[in-house]
Amino acid sequence: MSWRILALSALGCMALLVAIGGTWLLLLPGSPARGSAPAISRDEAEATLAALKPPKRKRPLIAIVGINDMSETTDYLMPYGILARADVADVLTLATQPGPVTLYPALKVQPHATIAEFDAAHPDGADYVIVPAMTPENDATVLQWIRSQAGKGAIVIGVCVGAKVVANTGLLDGKRATTHWYSVGDLRKHSEIRYVADRRLVVDRGAATTTGITASMPMALTLVEAIAGRAKAEAVARDIGLAAWDARHRSDAFGFTRPFALTAIANSLAFWNREQLGIALTPDVDEVSLALIADAWSRTYRSRALTLAATAQAQTSRGGLGILPDRIADDWPAKQTLPAAVALPPAQALDETLRAIGARYGSRTADFVAMQLEYPR
Template identity: 90%
Template structure:
């Protein structure tokens, strides 16, 4: 009798969980809003550029800082690659500790220096500090270093969920800010921070923040324009395949929806059908395209993108960053190999990747990835 009671209790508990889960799914919105975001007023755009002017040096020093265990792939690599293309500043990637930086959800890189080495070489600090999303947004070493750089006059830029890292330093207290749509509530836990919707880039009193992952593209171009001029930013935009950019954004087009939740659940449960997809790692690889391709495929919940090469030696990217292969092989199965990074400009490579995900896993998974990247999926 006791076993029957236990069995019925377990079944009842499971039924209750299913009912609660089903109700939760039904209460989620079906589809996000659609439409075009309004243009940014000219005076606002000019104020943003003025606020991002180099604070100290004519040729600025830009530091991109991450923790060694899981800093976000595109947040870390895309600003570096775009700014290195422009050649209007000295750009360095940093880590809080010695050794490689393992990026999330894909890739490993050897940064140029540790924060201690940077401080020894540049005691007066950077002009700009770019902060990506990190697996720990309360890392004490990272927070203290970011605060110290702000104290030396650096403009601090929190990319995507890097905004919550910056928020934890206290530098956003009393200021306007934005972040990835999924982390807005985390930002709002800081009662004095004023969340600003419908802007991909927000600058307030020496601190800038952006929306989701793909926003580091317009952010980097805006920074290039502030440092140099519009012509230089337009030249770099053409090189990366971006026809236009600014801070316009429609925040309500990116939100947690029923299709998003169902895709996450379905793709997670399909663990037996998960793939490892390979990207050949070569010297002079385009780090921006590589980041976008590897990040996108690794966010499907159906696959993980890995780099491979014939030897363990790091390959130097187009912008001069050492990228380490994940696998040592020169014989990756053709049906599980992805196109090399650099065959298309980065923005085009991202669109091509989303189309390829659509063809391989379906439109819902492509929409799911685009939503995570906070990027409008191509038709």
């Protein structure tokens, strides 16, 4: 979900609060629903895997495409990091134009190629195209390229609000789909698309979509399983610290609630207490853990995560991606330096980060971030 959208939402909340004395808050639901999500039947799970089998190559080619500004951090980096770690496919990060990709709400990376360079090297196209959330969601260049890849037989996967980008290509017309809870209403404006609740991953005839940001983790593992089998997916899941990754989800546990709105307002108003928190970049940093940590801290409305390095040179991540530092610095104030959770398995790093956010800013801010990430804690 776009940082800008959430910021505008918070400003809108404040304006309403001033205008009508906060009466609108009483109309919002309180705490979200609790309880377990319904189990996924074996038949449905097997059908999902069958629909995601490699369409062309034994060792598939996977392209993760973004625009050079405002592509979502975790949507872009988590699928790459998990799939590169699995080593069951050739995985490339792409941008529409030359130069780095500035992700939101944090991090800057060097993609492997532009879409033009990819097309020149692979005229037969990718097996899978992963589409993160991006702003704007109707960039003509990226929409045309996604359509072209689908025409060459690629399975297109919209992660989080990337589903709206895929919807704008027309490739979801007449199909089932899901997206981040915040954008379900926008997806439903496409009358030809049938929204599916209570699933983190929905696959329908060459197109897949997911719920919010953290759903890219089970999506990537499901893709590993479809490509290389259950045993390989289980090994990768153990490595990243995830016990299960099926499509079960409880959609009514996520929404624009009264606590969410109040936290957005309170944290936005605390502008005098905004922090810049430093993360030291190191060689072989786990790009998945880094993405989750930087993304989560930058969604508190109290802080922004910045990466630090002694030189401007990109640091090569565990999966071989260049991460560019935000600041050239040998050190950072100790109170504004984030703990080295990047050394933890990604799922554990996210849990530890949410605990640290709760300790620093309170449990409501940790819940506020988890809600944005659509993370079933």
